Amino acid sequence: MKVKILLLLxxxxxxxxxxxxxxxxxxxxxxxxxxxINVDGTISDWEYEISxxxxxxxxxxxxxxxxxxxxxxxxxxxxKHLQGxxxxxxxxxxxxxxxSKRFTSKGKGRFVGIFELQVKDVxxxxxxxxxxxxxxxxxxxxxxxxxxxxxxxxxxxxxxxGDEVKILINFxx
Amino acid sequence: xxxxxxxxKSKVSTLFRRYWVLFLFPILVAGISIDGIQKWxxxxxxxxxxxxxxxxxxxxxxxxxxxxxxxxxxxxxxxxNLPERVIYKTYTVYHPDHEPEGYWDWLHSIxxxxxxxxxxxxxxxxxxxxxxxxxxxxxxSLGAIISKENVxxxxxxxxxEMPLSKDGIMPFARxxxxxxxxxxxxxxxxxxxxxxxxxDGSLLKGAQGSFPGDKAFAYGLQKAPENDVKAVSGFLFSxxxxxxxxxxxxxxxxxxxxxxAYAAVPTGAFGRQGTxxxxxxxxxxxxxxxxxxxxxxxxxxxxxxxxDLMRYIAMNQSLDFLNMYGSFNxxxxxxxxxxxGKPIMFPGTYDRHxxxxxxxxxxxxxxxxxxxxxxxxxxxxxxxxxxxxEQGCVTCHTPPYYTNNKLTPADGFEIPEEHYxxxxxxxxxxxTDPGYTTxxxxxxxxxxxxxxxxxWYRGPFFHDASLAKLEDVLDPKRLESxxxxxxxxxxxxxxxxxxxxxxxxxxxxxxxxxxxxxxKTL
Numbered sequence: 001m002k003v004k005i006l007l008l009l010x011x012x013x014x015x016x017x018x019x020x021x022x023x024x025x026x027x028x029x030x031x032x033x034x035x036x037i038n039v040d041g042t043i044s045d046w047e048y049e050i051s052x053x054x055x056x057x058x059x060x061x062x063x064x065x066x067x068x069x070x071x072x073x074x075x076x077x078x079x080k081h082l083q084g085x086x087x088x089x090x091x092x093x094x095x096x097x098x099x100s101k102r103f104t105s106k107g108k109g110r111f112v113g114i115f116e117l118q119v120k121d122v123x124x125x126x127x128x129x130x131x132x133x134x135x136x137x138x139x140x141x142x143x144x145x146x147x148x149x150x151x152x153x154x155x156x157x158x159x160x161x162g163d164e165v166k167i168l169i170n171f172x173x
Numbered sequence: 174x175x176x177x178x179x180x181x182k183s184k185v186s187t188l189f190r191r192y193w194v195l196f197l198f199p200i201l202v203a204g205i206s207i208d209g210i211q212k213w214x215x216x217x218x219x220x221x222x223x224x225x226x227x228x229x230x231x232x233x234x235x236x237x238x239x240x241x242x243x244x245x246x247x248x249x250x251x252x253x254n255l256p257e258r259v260i261y262k263t264y265t266v267y268h269p270d271h272e273p274e275g276y277w278d279w280l281h282s283i284x285x286x287x288x289x290x291x292x293x294x295x296x297x298x299x300x301x302x303x304x305x306x307x308x309x310x311x312x313x314s315l316g317a318i319i320s321k322e323n324v325x326x327x328x329x330x331x332x333x334e335m336p337l338s339k340d341g342i343m344p345f346a347r348x349x350x351x352x353x354x355x356x357x358x359x360x361x362x363x364x365x366x367x368x369x370x371x372x373d374g375s376l377l378k379g380a381q382g383s384f385p386g387d388k389a390f391a392y393g394l395q396k397a398p399e400n401d402v403k404a405v406s407g408f409l410f411s412x413x414x415x416x417x418x419x420x421x422x423x424x425x426x427x428x429x430x431x432x433x434a435y436a437a438v439p440t441g442a443f444g445r446q447g448t449x450x451x452x453x454x455x456x457x458x459x460x461x462x463x464x465x466x467x468x469x470x471x472x473x474x475x476x477x478x479x480x481d482l483m484r485y486i487a488m489n490q491s492l493d494f495l496n497m498y499g500s501f502n503x504x505x506x507x508x509x510x511x512x513x514g515k516p517i518m519f520p521g522t523y524d525r526h527x528x529x530x531x532x533x534x535x536x537x538x539x540x541x542x543x544x545x546x547x548x549x550x551x552x553x554x555x556x557x558x559x560x561x562x563e564q565g566c567v568t569c570h571t572p573p574y575y576t577n578n579k580l581t582p583a584d585g586f587e588i589p590e591e592h593y594x595x596x597x598x599x600x601x602x603x604x605t606d607p608g609y610t611t612x613x614x615x616x617x618x619x620x621x622x623x624x625x626x627x628x629w630y631r632g633p634f635f636h637d638a639s640l641a642k643l644e645d646v647l648d649p650k651r652l653e654s655x656x657x658x659x660x661x662x663x664x665x666x667x668x669x670x671x672x673x674x675x676x677x678x679x680x681x682x683x684x685x686x687x688x689x690x691x692x693k694t695l
Contacts, residue, residue, distance in 0.1 A: 034568065073565075077601060077675070085593075158571070160567045160571050161568070
């Protein structure tokens, strides 16, 4: 029996390593299609101020900033280009800002937030469905939403690069 | 009667321009093909563009890396005062060992024959055919690069490693006969640089050419006095405002050092006027040029329409020797001399193509198609295609042209604010050698993103032709200072890094193989 368990562990161990993609631990990830292939990226430098009480949504607040200079897509020169003026223009706009306006509950730890998202000098109101799971004193937030990069002046229309960027948020506070 | 006819012609022309769709309808109903319509339009409906107007010339080219030394070309008045070129019949140049018996005497016995009658150019086909003739037509008979003596000397072929076609023809120059006994070697056709002798000895017109121009030039210069070598090299390359004045430094050396610099330029690159033999440009592939928005490696000439290509041809067939760069002129002239009304007897500066000839030439260049690619899609190339996308190559080398048609700044160049609106900028340097675009007359501070179409018949690679094969482009060792470049190295240099464009270097060997296999299908 012990041997079987050991064998099972030996088998599972590399499988778990394989499954543990870098993405699961990055709080801000994004995906965009480039020539039909998903390009994954992260923004690792970010800060938040959260006061979220599911029982008091009216007074709840979520506010965060992300530093586009910390973008990583696996190709350094591409990252540098994304930081340039034709994309995030980090010299002029060092922060991406998001700030909640109001929330509604969708039941069982699910919510919808209306946020103001500012990328570069463009502010837009967006709707983000998200989940919040409480674990002890901590709250784990997860969300997935899509924006059109052209709405925010991120690059230009392209034959190969998609307009839509999927953003995946996952963190615990 | 004549004014009445002209009025009628003008009215018909106006009607046609306004209501061309209505004109097309009955033609389509009658079953005439689109091709037929195109020919008809060339014949009756279109005007040949006026290529050299002061307004158009003013901002057609990008400014120099040092903007105060941006080219100031000759005026429209000067240009149209030049006589139009007469296109004589030209004849094949053979390697001396392959020349048919009696050919040389026969050439001297025949009369001049004018080969192009512009009044007969009516259809698209006519223009393309005439364009091909003009593509191979040498604009110089003064021996600008190679001479009559050179091409009749076996040693010249050995020294320059001159490729020959399968019939022993030297395809990069033509004999021009301007009268009985008047046989000149014609240089400076488009085809001189843009013709490739393929491995089977066939010719591929429009491709990155295989004329070993600088080696061939060096051979001819061996007998020239040192001062003449320096003078002609100055005409070709001087850009005294460039930081460190590398060409000035070259010209301060001995004759043999200068000849070595010429001889170091590999086949597939050529230090044409305004460029450099220290930072030699790879000869561009013209096949597919219709879809490219900038011309020259530095993107010097904008290519927005056929007129721009016509301008480029006119300018590059040596008229840029008359440009002023600040107060500097490559031939040592000044505005007063240039505009004195006297011909400037330098190759390509005392006559010009007519606008109709340029139109035909451009039409031909647009019409050149690549031969059938022997590299067919396979499982390996499909894998390479995915790697191409995964590695982000598509961002710059975007299908279907495999270029995004943008300009990337070289290291050391700060993009002026107004360029973002005027040009197509991809605002990141890929770190390749900045010498060509920062230290030459044609330098703009940018490199254009090259198309990858036709890689299978091209090479050497990179804008300075440093790398012979695609495998070398993906070899990380090329970034090391001990690396020996596989094509252009530079005179007196044993090893150096080939920096920049550091993509795909870390791929494993199988992925590299797949990527290269894919690239060769383009």
